[in-house]
Amino acid sequence: MNQQAKTLLLVVDDYTLLRLRSMILQMHGFKVSTASSSDEAYECCAREIYDLVVIDLSEGIDASTDLCNSIKEKHPQQTVAVLAPAYVFVGSDCPDEVIAKNEGPAKLVNEIRELLQRASDETTDPEQSSEGLQ
Numbered sequence: 001m002n003q004q005a006k007t008l009l010l011v012v013d014d015y016t017l018l019r020l021r022s023m024i025l026q027m028h029g030f031k032v033s034t035a036s037s038s039d040e041a042y043e044c045c046a047r048e049i050y051d052l053v054v055i056d057l058s059e060g061i062d063a064s065t066d067l068c069n070s071i072k073e074k075h076p077q078q079t080v081a082v083l084a085p086a087y088v089f090v091g092s093d094c095p096d097e098v099i100a101k102n103e104g105p106a107k108l109v110n111e112i113r114e115l116l117q118r119a120s121d122e123t124t125d126p127e128q129s130s131e132g133l134q
Helices: 015-027 038-047 061-074 105-123 126-131
Strands: 007-012 031-035 052-056 080-084 097-100
Touching: 007 015, 007 038, 015 031, 015 105, 031 038, 038 052, 038 061, 052 061, 052 105, 061 080, 080 105, 097 105
Parallel strands: 007 031, 007 052, 052 080, 080 097
Antiparallel strands: none
């Protein structure tokens, strides 16, 4: 496999879940950095742009979308996903994607792969490239 591993920032404020999800994602070929708080995540995003930031804060969807908005304010190009219960309503333009968090690790990995593929397709879309030439 020649492809460079996709870089993820995993933001989870529950230490056990953070370690478990990080290990699962690493086992599936992702390069994973971790943050255990909003402040730590914001600092990480100030230093580096990731292929994807994945947020799951125990304070709820509002805290997760607040962090997303803070990250996007400084780095609008950063792709952000929030893990949330499947039934949650997100009343915000942020995140780029909501991933149901209670459907198991295989579903999480697949959703992340699909999101990264869509983001990659959007940045390499020939129509978008030719628009910039006009």
